[in-house]
Amino acid sequence: MRLDLLSTLNAERAARRAAILITDMASGEQRLVREVEVRDDPLAVELEERLRSGKSGLLEVEGRQLFLTVQAPPVKLVVIGAVHISQALAPMAQGLGLDVTIVDPRTAFASPERFPDVRLLAAWPDEALPRVGLDRYTAMAALTHDPKIDDPALMAALQAGCFYVGALGSKKTHARRVERLTAAGVSATEIGRIHAPIGLDIGAVSPAEIALSILAEVVATLRTDRRPR
Amino acid sequence: MRSTDADILATAESWRRAGRGVALATVVETWGSAPRPVGSHLIVDQEGRFLGSVSGGCVEGAVISEAVEVIAGGKPRLLEFGVADETAWQVGLSCGGRIKVYVEPID
Incomplete structure (x- = not known):
């Protein structure tokens, strides 16, 4: 060569x-x-x-x-929420070779003590995500349960064509999320791209098991039905 | 991390720019249960120092010695390894698979 x-x-x-x-x-x-x-x-x-x-x-x-x-560029995983699940998710995702960033404006959660070896942005998604740079080789997992934080991040991920967009929460929580996103002008097709409840259904209980189910779903989406746009 | 195939290509470039002779080996075809997927890279310098993997260790030794010759000769080679070639190569894939490896110099 x-x-x-x-x-x-x-x-x-x-x-x-x-x-x-x-x-x-x-x-x-x-x-x-x-x-x-x-x-x-x-x-x-x-x-x-x-x-x-x-x-x-x-x-x-x-x-x-x-x-x-x-x-293909290295796959990024952007995690919204420096929560308990994220603590299990970050090292597992890094083990899979994913380039991980955690975003959470709540500094009590987004502390380096809780997340020692991962890129951590203690900022609101509107400010943090342009710095991360979302693209079609990016996966997003929204895990805060807080619409003020999760919703703008999800909208940015859909708009950027992220290959995987997942959101934590029950079917009922997601139904309310769909209403909010629809009211905000997001199309039904785009909303349909959100994996919710997040993760493959493996009966996960502990944070590490939920992290595993999320990562399995990310890999499945990446390897079997990634649709570039 | 220096483990992904793209990191290996970045290292190949820096080795070459540092004046080292470098060959790039790439798995181009596999049959059966091959240990590393198509597209996997191994880089070798003229001293036989290497990074990456084309077979998880099974045939690396043979690929490295071929690569050193490719660096000296300047012409690419296509190598094939498998159980059937065991006597010819003195190496084989214990898993029973077969692989084709393309070895090219970086000029």
Whole structure:
């Protein structure tokens, strides 16, 4: 691989943009297609499919064997609420390789003693989220139970096209949330993207079990039905 | 963390910029129960120092010695490992899978 190609690939990753390196297996010839260039590429259909799945692999085109190295940005997890579940969730998510940020304006909750090894923003979502930078490689879990904190964060996540948006709370709590978001002008389709009650139904009881169910749902969404927008 | 495949590519760039000869090995195809997925990377320098993994340890040794030759020769190679090649390579995948690894120099 030419050093300048490798360098561009690394720069795209650092800027959190996807890119695909195409290698001709017979000739060794290579080219790099950046996310913005995919649409106009002769292999657009195949490349878009690859970006969706995030999977590298071989592709046969007119008798030539091409290898596609798909580089998707590292997945971010933004947790709204420095609560008990978040304390279990943060280290487990980091173990999965997720880039974790916790947002909570309540400084009693968002203290470094409670969250020693994770990025912590003691600010309201409206102020914190632009600093985090939400995108379609971001998952959000809203866990405060407090509409003043959760609702604006959820709306920002839906608007940014986050691949996973989940909210803690019972069906009844969610029904009231749907009413509030509808009144705030969020469409039914967008609201339908919210995973609520949050997490896979594994009968989770303890904070760590709930964290596991949330992370399992995040991974399932990432790997099986991520819809880029 | 220096464990993800993209971190490995960043390290390959810094090794090369520091003047080291570097080869990049990539898993391009797998059959059966291969230990590392397609797209996994291993980087090797001219001294045989390496980072990353293409097989979780099973065939790394063989890939590294091929990679050192690729750095010297400057031409990419396609390697294939599996149970059937055990005698040829003196290595094999204990899990019974087969993998193809593309090894290329960083110029």
